[in-house]
Amino acid sequence: MHKFRVQTVTLTADSKPAALLAMQPDFVINSVRTTQPTALDFWETARLLGFPSALWRLPNHHDKHLIVSLDKTLPRLSVDLEELPAGFALSPFDNLDTGTDSPARTLFMRADIHAVFSEAGPASHTVSPQIGELGEAAEQFQTLLTDSQSRPAPKRPIPSRPVPLPDPEAQDRYMQGVAKAVEAMQRGELRKVVLSRTKRVSFTDAPNAVAVFDQLCATYPTAFVSAVYLAETNQIWISATPERLVSNSASGIFQTVSLAGTQSALEPDGTPKRPSEAMWSQKEIEEQALVSRYIIECFKRIRLREYLEEGPKTIIAGNLMHLSTCFTVDTQAVRYPQLGTVMLRLLHPTSAVCGMPRDAAFSLIRRSEIHNREFYAGFLGPVNIDSSDARTTRYDLEQASAATNLFVHIRCMKLEGNVATLYAGAGLTEDSVPEREWQETEMKCQTLLKVLNEMP
Numbered sequence: 001m002h003k004f005r006v007q008t009v010t011l012t013a014d015s016k017p018a019a020l021l022a023m024q025p026d027f028v029i030n031s032v033r034t035t036q037p038t039a040l041d042f043w044e045t046a047r048l049l050g051f052p053s054a055l056w057r058l059p060n061h062h063d064k065h066l067i068v069s070l071d072k073t074l075p076r077l078s079v080d081l082e083e084l085p086a087g088f089a090l091s092p093f094d095n096l097d098t099g100t101d102s103p104a105r106t107l108f109m110r111a112d113i114h115a116v117f118s119e120a121g122p123a124s125h126t127v128s129p130q131i132g133e134l135g136e137a138a139e140q141f142q143t144l145l146t147d148s149q150s151r152p153a154p155k156r157p158i159p160s161r162p163v164p165l166p167d168p169e170a171q172d173r174y175m176q177g178v179a180k181a182v183e184a185m186q187r188g189e190l191r192k193v194v195l196s197r198t199k200r201v202s203f204t205d206a207p208n209a210v211a212v213f214d215q216l217c218a219t220y221p222t223a224f225v226s227a228v229y230l231a232e233t234n235q236i237w238i239s240a241t242p243e244r245l246v247s248n249s250a251s252g253i254f255q256t257v258s259l260a261g262t263q264s265a266l267e268p269d270g271t272p273k274r275p276s277e278a279m280w281s282q283k284e285i286e287e288q289a290l291v292s293r294y295i296i297e298c299f300k301r302i303r304l305r306e307y308l309e310e311g312p313k314t315i316i317a318g319n320l321m322h323l324s325t326c327f328t329v330d331t332q333a334v335r336y337p338q339l340g341t342v343m344l345r346l347l348h349p350t351s352a353v354c355g356m357p358r359d360a361a362f363s364l365i366r367r368s369e370i371h372n373r374e375f376y377a378g379f380l381g382p383v384n385i386d387s388s389d390a391r392t393t394r395y396d397l398e399q400a401s402a403a404t405n406l407f408v409h410i411r412c413m414k415l416e417g418n419v420a421t422l423y424a425g426a427g428l429t430e431d432s433v434p435e436r437e438w439q440e441t442e443m444k445c446q447t448l449l450k451v452l453n454e455m456p
């Protein structure tokens with residue numbers, strides 16, 4: 001049996017983050033329970049009751065976090081990291097949030113219930129005494145969760161392998177869109193645009209989202225892996241993204257990353273390549289430099305000069321390699337505590353998912369893509385949640401106690417019943433070759449498809 005820590009705390013809507021982060025469990029039971037609730041128990045209980053929930057694992061971490069909101073309808077708001085309580089944010093791509101007169105579009109899931117699943121440390125279960133204060137909904141949840149532990153595990157049919165739903169025109173359609181975008185760039189209308197496409201697959205039965213999440217965690221230890229259940233639309237969004245958008249550590253360290261340029265991380269015979277062996281073309285170097293330039297322009301707009309720029313270097317993201325540059329700011333040293341909130345509004349959507357200039361790219365995407373991106377190429381992640389992890393690597397010590405960790409929502413899929421829609425885009429410049437860009441989106445779809453195909 002796995003030993004794991006399950007920590008359940010309840011939060012009230014009007015509590016302030018600092019107070020919440022300091023909140024200590026009131027009692028700890030250090031005895032091993034034979035029927036510890038699992039992440040699946042929490043997840044299924046939330047789904048049965050129609051409560052939105054989010055399950056995630058940070059890059060290079062081991063702990064898995066799950067929160068449940070007892071609000072069935074999630075509020076849409078403009079992210080203000082200084083004001084929000086602990087929770088999970090999920091933004092659509094179409095969210096040019098200026099924090100003033102633009103409509104608030106980011107869904108916010110308050111962490112009414114928060115469980116941490118860890119394979120390290122003693123088995124323990126902590127419950128805040130305020131669980132009763134959230135009223136009937138919390139009690140209902142507790143009762144059903146307790147019941148689920150005494151019931152035998154539900155017998156689920158083994159889901160089939162994903163079968164692609166035919167879309168014979170998909171490749172031509174995508175390549176024509178790329179060719180038109182290249183013409184627009186050659187005419188000087190814009191410098192870069194990211195065009196995306198979808199790929200739909202079906203299963204004989206709806207896959208178990210928690211099992212897929214676990215498998216993604218095991219396969220991609222350096223990715224941010226998540227599964228989000230949206231009760232209102234009955235959608236589950238699952239992703240394993242390599243791209244950090246904004247992180248704000250408890251000690252005031254801000255980080256963002258520019259990511260672009262793609263090539264396979266595997267040799268044709270399937271053996272892994274070493275990052276030092278990666279050869280990047282002029283087109284890819286320029287494509288990634290444009291994302292870095294976009295970030296630097298955001299810093300310039302707020303007259304921030306004291307940032308550390310590291311890169312570009314080659315990073316491995318599952319089956320792929322990218323070029324990555326990391327930007328770090330000590331917000332205490334520059335006396336800019338609200339930098340995370342300000343930069344989030346300036347950065348999204350970055351030119352890793354939209355293009356340059358941003359507005360021209362945004363409108364080309366609108367005209368060219370036939371699907372709605374919804375939450376693909378938006379951002380998501382925990383807000384004001386302590387994610388310390390007993391087995392965090394030294395490299396990640398800075399992020400270990402990070403309070404907010406938002407990622408660009410790529411390498412993702414939307415699950416509706418037994419159909420999954422995968423999303424993938426490719427950054428185009430005037431040197432793009434349509435066939436190659438199509439192949440790149442195919443490789444990006446493989447990040448999730450490979451795992452779905454190999455589910456035990």
Ligand SMILES: C=C(O[C@H]1C=CC=C(C(=O)O)[C@@H]1O)C(=O)O
Nearest residue numbers: 260261262352410424425426427
């Ligand atoms: C837009 C996606 O990836 C972005 C991130 C890294 C590399 C990219 C590229 O090489 O085009 C994209 O900008 C996606 O995976 O859907």
